[in-house]
Amino acid sequence: MTVTIVMKHKKEKFADPPNFTEKKNYRPSDVKETGLVFVGHEVSEDRTAMNQFLHYDQLYTIRHGWNSKFFIGLLEGKIMGTRCPKCGDSWVPVRTHCWNLNCKLERTEWVEMPLTAKVHTWTVAGWSGRSSLKRLPIILVYAIIGTSKVAMANELHGMNPWDVEFEMPLKIVFKPKDQRVGAVTDFHFEPADFWKPSPMNPEKQRIKDLVTPVYEWVKTLK
Amino acid sequence: MSRKVCIIGGATTPFDYGPTGFESIEGGAAECVKETQQDVPGFSLRDLDLMIYSHFSVHFGHQLAPEWIIHDHLGLVGLPHYRVENGGNTGGSALYAAALAILSGRHDVVGVVGWETMDSVSQSQGSEFIALASDIRYELMVGGIYPIYYAAMANKWMKENHVTEEDVATIAVKNKNNAMDNPKAQWYRNDHKYITVEDVMNSRLISYPIKKLDCSLMSRGVAFLLVCSEEYAKKTNPDQYVTVDGMGLSSCTIRAGDRLNNPGWSERYGPGYPGMTEFAACRYSAEQAYKMAGIRDPLKDIDFGEIHDAFSTSEAQIYKALGLATEDTIVEFIRDERTSMHGDIPMNPGGGLLGYGHPVGATGLMSMIECYYQLAGMIPKKHLSKKTEVPNPECGIVNSHAGTGTSISNFILRRH
């Protein structure tokens, strides 16, 4: 018996492919994208142990999809949040569907947030990942932007690390337009213009003592 | 539920950074199984009817499905196997999976192998790999590595609970010094010294209020845990088995900043909880485990624990989440040394992550194994002295913890 399959309809697409017209490439020249390569080995003197060096260099594409407006907003110097039309909760970082179970994953709408925030909690980093070491010490804050129900992490610049305070008012400052990459590092927090640090106290002195060697150590890097 | 989940044995390789003598993961797993066979002569690999593998990041090993190498090497072809991955709670989640398999009645003897090989990249590259378990779209490049997130949470928690840097330093001192009695512990094998609160306070800043000696260790290590039905336990190791009387597994947001007004928690514990300070998934999973095990007052009913001290600060936060102390009593609880070996509820007599080490996929299993050794009376055999033996323990708690508190499990183990 022969079975003939007839394709009655063209495969239906969920969405038309986006037409990417604005393209930028700022890949450093040392990103080789070599894939997997054995680049060396070592053998112990007694020839009982061996280590092998495997290099892997691979480019990833993060497809932001429904979250794209947030990252495009960064390119434009805006903080885009989302808001649930049913319960009114809003968020930065964004949620494309409401977190409230009663809202049954309601699709949210985009809202532009003010460029002001308030410190929820903070820390002063003296150590970090490989790509951040030279920027140490770093004040990292979790801050609430505008009406957001959640706090967002980012760096706080423009002040001594030991002066950071809970609840301190912040402004959001973007990098110059030509330096933006559409990532959260396009902006940082700075103290609001009207804010003044409080006088030195024992905790501030303790932080100052802890970060002093960090400044010295960073000078020795490369 | 009529069936009981039992633990009848287990072992780890030494935990270390760099050469351990057990560098190959399948070789390490084989040695862990062999040590278990020596402790439990009645156990044969032929008795296993399921293998669960506990491994966090293939980034470290550069091998997808590395469990297939181990499984094959152990000679277990034909046996069902799969891997569990749940961040720092991978080990706890693997035990949870093993327990479910036994409770279901489908399986009787389940082996769990866990490992991580974090020394395959530099320390700072390793920190970045682990940070890939944060929400990379929002948190990765903002100076973000896990100690920084934990520091931001701990800073606020310590202020709100009046806990000082010195208070949490005592926890680091306790666990690293406990590890000096444990020959497999990384602190014993590498740094090999007793430390003081002053040492912790003077160690380099990682992220305020966390210093270097407040942090757990990046490690290479493998562990094996033997989980089974009570019938098999009675037959195979009647004098040295423990029962898993309670277990709980819970979850929280990936980004710590999303916990301020989260409706899921507001419904359970009221508005504002857990904020960025409390580990709600720890509290909730502990409540489940306590209920299942009939624990009414954890401080009275539990004799000791092996808990997830990735940072000294997080051990303090966990005391509170486990219900051992409240905002009013936490400072006193720490300063009275309740969790040291001479306290009424010793925590991390095996050294914990701060002392034993933290090869992520093996970590939770290491905590189970140490808890099992205490309850089975095996400490004199496994540690260097009786200094780190809990006197006549009946009941222990094991806690495994992931993300910024994003997945947490708790288990109540009892001596049989």
Ligand SMILES: [Zn+2]
């Ligand atoms: Zn809603």
